[in-house]
Amino acid sequence: MNAYEPSHFPAPPRLLLGVTLLVWGALTNHALLAFGGALLIEGAHWLNWRWRFGLRGYSRAWILSLTALAGTVGFHSLNLTGPTAILAFIEWLPFIFLPLILAQQYGAARAVPTSVFSIIARQRLKRERRLGKDLPDSRIHLGYPYFAITLLATAFTADGLKQQWQYFVCMILLAGIAFYYANRRKQRRILPWLIMTTLIGLSSMASSRGLLTLYDWIKKGGFLSSQGQEAPIEQNTAIGKLGELKLSRRIKWRLSVPSGQKPPQRVMTYAYNHYRSGKWQSFDPDFADYERSFSDLLTIADKKDIGEFAFDTDGFQVNDQPSTLRPPIRLRGAVTSNRKALPSPPAPVLFAQATEIDSIEQSQLGTILAINADNVLDIEIWPGNDDSLREAPPTQRLRGTQLLETTSLALPSNSRETNLLKNLVTELALDQKSDREKIKALRSYFQTEFAYTTHLKITARPNRSALTEFLTSAREGHCEYFATATTLLLRASGIPARYAVGYAVRERANNAGEYYLRGTHAHSWCRAYLGGRKEIVEEEQIVVQSGRERTVTIQREVWTGGTWTDIDLTPATWINLDSPDPNWQEKLGDSLQRFREDFQLWRANEKNRDWVNLVLIFVAVALVIFVVWRLSRSRIQQGADAVHSSYQPSRTLSDLNALLPQLEKTLGTKPAHESLTRWLQRVLPEFPMQSYQRLFILHENQRFNSYTLSESEEKEFETLVHTLGQTCAQRKDQ
């Protein structure tokens, strides 16, 4: 085998791994840990301590790393939710693989056998060798893979443009040095390396900037969307899709209702006001930037590390004073994004958090978002009576620079759909009815002529949208069809209406007053503004015309006096079809989920958190002490084999030495002044000379050189020693 195997990585230069770990520490705010790790890793270059790990030792280091990986993933999955929980361990990869890199650095061998990383590969190798195949040992130096892992872990936590560019500079420098030393000494050329590093640095900087620009462009809707404008909040529906509607059975939220109170029938998460080709959008012409259309709720109490957020402080006593409102309902659930919509009953007044939330925001349409909430959200919601706090009444808005439009009355831009809706309104004589009668007529229309199904078989055809198909020929569909049709028909008949999504509160949990909101309980319905009347309001507004800002006076219609009311005309059978009783696997999954969420809530308490951390630290320290104790017993000095082998006779005697007493019985005692090889040749000449030569080479390699015999050589040596013994035995017989 060649001294340098092309398939194996060479050892990285001194200090590279240590410096990389320090960069990781600096950018992840774990500087002290990183310093300790760097000292341990780089210490191997100055310390003389080494361990002869062998396959078993390296395997244990690997298992220790895997255990640390599993522990970190488990810890994060208990603490975090969503996709971030799966990936959060990446930040800790340098410490997860620390046992392995330390085994590499302090191991007597120059590289780690690759079979360490797979039991299957190990078994296969054994089997192949047993079958007589001569397979060479495949080994890998873990320095460079560890370097790459540390760079990846550092990049994972670098958020914000400034930190990212700091990371970029460090990465280019470290990677450049790494690649320079990856070549063998004779192949290192400073000038070409410098040119190439500069080229790569500049091109990767340009491409990183390009990628950022592309990301911003796509985020702003530049790709197949609104031509570079900010994208509004959008709800993709299953309208026009084919196949079976599949929803998750997982519990999304748990709702606890105080005893004596009835749960709300449904809780809304989002409301939308603009329909476009099977999609509902949250569109506010006054605020093109949708983030600006949200406003923070008032923070009315934050003295005890818990914030309370309200639309208004009227009717509510702060600072632990008894409230005049009804007791609150409690909402708990996992948070998967930093802008999580809270399902809440109509007209909430105040939200009191039990876990950390930065703020709560409200949109004009009634969507309420928890901003940067903890992993599991636990919040109390006080219900009120004034629904106008949550949802603004319909108002005519200036769209573009000229058109005044009441978004909650807007019909689809597709003229065929609009004509159909108007025809239906005429057909059902909705124009001549009061608001209540219109709803009654529509309820009767949908109940008698339409059916609920989760089997989606309506698709858009040329000149016939899926909604048209639903209303004219198919006449069956799921809740999104019913909610969309209801909203648009009400609009066509002159009632402002919006499309709302949320959950139906139907499934009672085992705990008293608790209800599960599963994915299958997700529902959509219509929110209609009933009993309102129009007023004309005159106001000044700034508009941009030909690139210049101009103040214009506009008159617009504002609706007052009505209430936003849930209109759900989906046939009531939907809940039975969509949400059968949970089976035992689902019940088990529910219990695990509840346990996980409750544990996280328990841990969120600072007192409990301290206890958990103490136990974890104790376990980690105990493990480290155990490993250090085990290692302290098997430590060797670097180079001890070659220099001091004579002081360790039990380890370095060869098989031939072991045979010596048996040989001496027949051939006489070996004189002390004569070497074993000369003595044997003299006293046992009948053993073939060529066999002697081979025997002595192998004996000297095992006895005096720091050279490990290969498997075949060991076998050959055993054979020769055995035959020598037999030849000697024959002499005895003669």
Next chain:
Amino acid sequence: MSERRLRFLHKSYSRTGRWGWRVARRIRSFGWGLALFSTIAAVLGTNVEDSAIYMIFCFAVCALATAFIWVLLRNASLAGRRSLPAFGSVDQSLDYLVEITNTGPQSIAAMTFEEWPPLPIPDYETFANTPEPGEEKRNIVDRTLLFYRWSWLQERERGFSLLEASDSPSLIAPGEKKQVRFRLTPQHRGILRLAELRVLLPDPFGLFQKCRLVKTPPAQITILPKRYPLTPFALTGKTQLQLGGEALSNNIGQTGDFLHLRDYRSGDAMRAVDWKSWARTGTPVVREYEDQLFPQYGVILDTAGPPGKNFEEAISVAASFVSNKDSDECLLDLIFIGQKSYHLTTGQELSRRSALLEVLATAQARSSVNYQKLLSKIQDESEHLSALLLILPGWSPEQRAFLAQLRKNGLTVIAFVVAPQEVTEAYKQKPLLDTYFLCTDQVGTDLMSATSRLKS
């Protein structure tokens, strides 16, 4: 498995094998590592706001692209001449030098020289009919795709592993000559051809490398079979009148003890004339020596059966007897390899042994052997032999019948059977006369033990 599928697999592996090897050699381990790293970064780096992994992706892609272009721009024009030994032995390292000349107009820096082995492409018959050891224990996917069989056959037929020069120069000026040294460990016997000396020109980051062929005249080495040490042994059988010690001596002619002088008779060799006595007496006088009696033996190597470890070990056993220098009281005179016979009648001792080893180096297994024809040939040519050593790479009924027939014909035959452990174990319990079973996995030990028993 159907022939159609076997042919498809053979064709696929033959094509992809050639292509895959050449691509693999042009991408260095750091290139593979960076490609893998960029894939991981592409998967994890979609969130450009909260992590900088996308920067790793950009860096990796730019580094790979720059290195690729850099390597495309490198060039070299070199010629070389190998200085090779005539023979080598299986599993024994040998060193050789190659003189490299830069025939191009530019200096060449940062390079490595490699000797690429000829890529073995097993033929269809071998692929279809030679199962890998332990193949029946592999899982169904492996047994269907037969990739492990293909790899095993390739490895078996590969003469040597890829060689890297131990001291590649860091710079060669135009017209300059440099020497590089290679260490070669042959993996199997036969004629080993060296025809693909390459210079590898990497980029400064070591991600890719250009592999330029160095113009060299084709060269070859004969790789002799593996030989095992033998204890001195004595063969049974009649001793024949021979010119004493010829097989062991560097002198041609009689080498026995001096008996007397006698008058010259027509036909006596000129070198037997005792010139001093002729001068003294005036009549031609010749010296007469004592005739010597030496046992002579022949070796029969049965080549019937599939190629494989048994057959290779059988060749090694035959080679061990041919090259044995310690048998100072018996002579090897004849060897049958398959249907052909080779006599040791002319030439010097060493060269004769080498010639025989060369023949053994190129011996091939045959699917069938006409034992009747072989029997009559042996009968014709081995009358003067004391004994025959029969080496069998198996213990089939035909082979057993062949041995029995030889003995029935009055020949003294000592048989060595190379067989798997279960066969050798069975015959340990009830040994056969003059038949020694050598376990495939420990032929060396068993052979020594057998020859030591021959002595006793």
